[in-house]
Amino acid sequence: MVKTFLIGIILGIVAAAGALYAKPAVDQVREISLVSVAANGGNRENFRINIPVDRVMIGAAGQSSGLPAGLEWPEDDILATVSTEIFKVRNERDVIIGVAARTVAVEDDSSVIDWVLHLPARGSLFVSMEPAAMEDGHRVGELRTGTEEFRSMTGFVAERWVSNTSDDEDAPDGRIELLATYVSRVEESTE
Amino acid sequence: MKYIVILLLGLLTGAAIFAAGLAYNPFISKPGLSPLEVTDSETISLAYSAAPSESIFYTNDGESIIEPHPENVLQLWESTIRQSSAMATVLRDGRNQTVGLGIKISSLSEKTRLLSGRAITDSVWYVYLPGRGAFFVEQSENYWDYLRNVVLPAYRSSANTWKGSWLGNVTNGPNALGTARVTGSSGEFEGMDMLGVESLSVRTWRVEGGPIAAEGRLLIELPAVTDAETEETIVESD
Numbered sequence: 001m002v003k004t005f006l007i008g009i010i011l012g013i014v015a016a017a018g019a020l021y022a023k024p025a026v027d028q029v030r031e032i033s034l035v036s037v038a039a040n041g042g043n044r045e046n047f048r049i050n051i052p053v054d055r056v057m058i059g060a061a062g063q064s065s066g067l068p069a070g071l072e073w074p075e076d077d078i079l080a081t082v083s084t085e086i087f088k089v090r091n092e093r094d095v096i097i098g099v100a101a102r103t104v105a106v107e108d109d110s111s112v113i114d115w116v117l118h119l120p121a122r123g124s125l126f127v128s129m130e131p132a133a134m135e136d137g138h139r140v141g142e143l144r145t146g147t148e149e150f151r152s153m154t155g156f157v158a159e160r161w162v163s164n165t166s167d168d169e170d171a172p173d174g175r176i177e178l179l180a181t182y183v184s185r186v187e188e189s190t191e
Numbered sequence: 192m193k194y195i196v197i198l199l200l201g202l203l204t205g206a207a208i209f210a211a212g213l214a215y216n217p218f219i220s221k222p223g224l225s226p227l228e229v230t231d232s233e234t235i236s237l238a239y240s241a242a243p244s245e246s247i248f249y250t251n252d253g254e255s256i257i258e259p260h261p262e263n264v265l266q267l268w269e270s271t272i273r274q275s276s277a278m279a280t281v282l283r284d285g286r287n288q289t290v291g292l293g294i295k296i297s298s299l300s301e302k303t304r305l306l307s308g309r310a311i312t313d314s315v316w317y318v319y320l321p322g323r324g325a326f327f328v329e330q331s332e333n334y335w336d337y338l339r340n341v342v343l344p345a346y347r348s349s350a351n352t353w354k355g356s357w358l359g360n361v362t363n364g365p366n367a368l369g370t371a372r373v374t375g376s377s378g379e380f381e382g383m384d385m386l387g388v389e390s391l392s393v394r395t396w397r398v399e400g401g402p403i404a405a406e407g408r409l410l411i412e413l414p415a416v417t418d419a420e421t422e423e424t425i426v427e428s429d
Contacts (some may be wrong), residue, residue, distance in 0.1 A: 001194070001195055005201040005204075007198065007201060008200060009201045010201075011201070011203060012209065013206070016210065024303070025310075028298070028299070029271045048273075070262060074281050075245065082292055084279055086277055088269070098275075099275055099277050101317055103292070112324075112376075112378075114377075119277050120271060126327040144327065144376050145374040147313070147365075
């Protein structure tokens with residue numbers, strides 16, 4: 001009987017170790033990456049943010065009603081010219097695939113508009129936009145750095161606002177589109 | 192029948208012994224001094240409250256121990272982002288003065304290997320310091336010691352609360368020596384590649400609510416100025 005118990009203990013240890021080894025503790029849900037080949041090299045990917053449904057937070061000094069309700073933006077003078085929005089990010093099929101933050105800061109001599117896109121299981125993108133918008137209203141920014149699958153990428157991201165044209169009652173007011181064009185650093189150096 | 196019951200009891204005991212061994216195995220503990228603590232280069236130290244209720248904003252899937260703040264915030268419940276969280280917080284310097292804003296977005300990492308003491312979270316920080324510039328921090332964090340020394344004792348406590356003093360570095364890469372990769376984007380940080388380490392100091396942790404009294408700190412090492420660069424600056428100023 002003691003022998004059976006001891007065998008059980010050994011089997012229990014082996015089974016627990018095996019289960020922990022075989023079954024991943026973290027398993028992220030993945031969506032297929034909708035990446036296309038750009039005409040002049042590199043890859044393109046389109047991210048969307050439906051407004052207002054995908055807006056998680058908007059914080060700025062002096063705003064009458066922040067989002068979410070009850071948000072208290074710090075009253076420190078040093079943050080008076082800084083505003084931040086946090087969004088859920090969708091792919092071209094309108095499926096949520098990540099979280100993004102857009103920060104705007106107005107300085108005396110220049111402005112900063114930075115995006116951070118975080119796509120779990122894929123990586124993150126850090127983009128600095130040109131403060132001045134182009135004639136047609138869109139803004140272009142440089143992909144400063146990336147993590148995981150975007151680590152070896154360079155490129156740029158265009159940001160534009162697309163107003164809703166649908167008559168559907170549930171349709172969002174519009175969407176922010178982020179069109180990313182990636183070029184691999186290896187590819188760049190080969191050229 | 193008797194033997195089957197005893198075998199099952201043995202299996203359960205074995206699994207329990209394994210779990211205890213995993214939790215208390217001293218060989219997979221990785222305490223240590225961050226290389227940035229002993230650097231000769233200039234550093235920036237940014238402190239923030241690691242208690243979500245003291246942040247500007249915190250959200251997650253809404254079903255975790257740590258509750259979103261403020262209460263009515265949109266939660267990250269979609270399957271692809273359910274294991275992620277986002278936080279915006281005020282950053283303070285050593286004199287407790289507000290110096291900037293930090294946004295942290297994290298996800299549980301598939302690199303997690305509990306067998307080898309790796310409870311990994313992939314996270315990024317966006318830091319904006321008005322008047323100085325902005326930078327981006329990429330890091331993988333290992334919360335194993337935090338789980339073992341703070342969270343587990345809280346669950347074991349009859350009051351479901353852990354009180355004490357735990358201080359540890361959570362940054363575990365991706366750079367060598369377990370440091371974070373920091374990329375400057377504007378102002379005085381423009382074009383800089385830097386190193387960083389995030390640490391946590393916890394005093395109270397509750398099963399309902401998570402960290403109640405906790406401070407976080409981001410330590411950023413600025414690139415060392417070489418003698419040649421110093422000479423160039425002197426020549427330019429002449």
